[in-house]
Amino acid sequence: SQQGEEDPQALSIQEGENATMNCSYKTSINNLQWYRQNSGRGLVHLILIRSNEREKHSGRLRVTLDTSKKSSSLLITASRAADTASYFCATTPQGGKLIFGQGTELSVKP
Amino acid sequence: DAGVIQSPRHEVTEMGQEVTLRCKPISGHDYLFWYRQTMMRGLELLIYFNNNVPIDDSGMPEDRFSAKMPNASFSTLKIQPSEPRDSAVYFCASSPGDRGMNTEAFFGQGTRLTVV
Numbered sequence: 001s002q003q004g005e006e007d008p009q010a011l012s013i014q015e016g017e018n019a020t021m022n023c024s025y026k027t028s029i030n031n032l033q034w035y036r037q038n039s040g041r042g043l044v045h046l047i048l049i050r051s052n053e054r055e056k057h058s059g060r061l062r063v064t065l066d067t068s069k070k071s072s073s074l075l076i077t078a079s080r081a082a083d084t085a086s087y088f089c090a091t092t093p094q095g096g097k098l099i100f101g102q103g104t105e106l107s108v109k110p
Numbered sequence: 111d112a113g114v115i116q117s118p119r120h121e122v123t124e125m126g127q128e129v130t131l132r133c134k135p136i137s138g139h140d141y142l143f144w145y146r147q148t149m150m151r152g153l154e155l156l157i158y159f160n161n162n163v164p165i166d167d168s169g170m171p172e173d174r175f176s177a178k179m180p181n182a183s184f185s186t187l188k189i190q191p192s193e194p195r196d197s198a199v200y201f202c203a204s205s206p207g208d209r210g211m212n213t214e215a216f217f218g219q220g221t222r223l224t225v226v
Contacts, residue, residue, distance in 0.1 A: 043217045
């Protein structure tokens with residue numbers, strides 16, 4: 001069964017706007033990761049946040065983690081058409097297991 | 111390193127045939143994962159290995175599916191006999207691990223399987 005659920009399922013914005021995607025999960029975790037998938041390609045790791053961290057930045061990406069609410073958000077600032085892709089959160093509930101959510105399909109229109 | 115290498119990239123087979131998917135993980139990575147991706151079910155974890163040992167195969171759909179990792183540089187996922195509902199993209203991924211936990215996972219390009 002899926003551990004994470006992303007919200008929204010699909011998001012369409014204009015270039016230059018910010019995009020926010022949310023992820024909720026069910027069990028306690030060691031870390032939470034965000035990945036990106038371009039159509040027809042494998043997933044690419046974006047950022048990892050550990051369970052004892054609350055916020056992390058990488059370039060135009062900002063990730064927050066609220067373990068009390070079992071939720072995380074990914075913010076992409078100043079979006080570009082090239083950011084168009086599917087975005088997935090993945091959790092590590094125990095040991096090495098890595099479970100993905102259903103993903104958010106982001107479309108950035110030029 | 112060339113990254114995670116999967117073969118074949120595309121496979122079309124007839125129902126009832128045996129299918130073998132192959133994966134070469136990144137050298138030095140402790141974890142290897144097999145996933146299946148479909149529109150209906152998303153990205154499902156089938157099985158994962160730690161240091162060549164299968165740790166959790168609870169995602170393997172049924173006995174027709176089997177996976178092996180005979181050494182640190184090679185893994186196979188076998189479907190026998192294949193059925194049309196097995197049609198999907200199968201991904202292999204590897205992760206270096208850190209004190210018993212996985213970290214960043216690196217994905218192969220996937221094998222698109224079509225069973226007719």
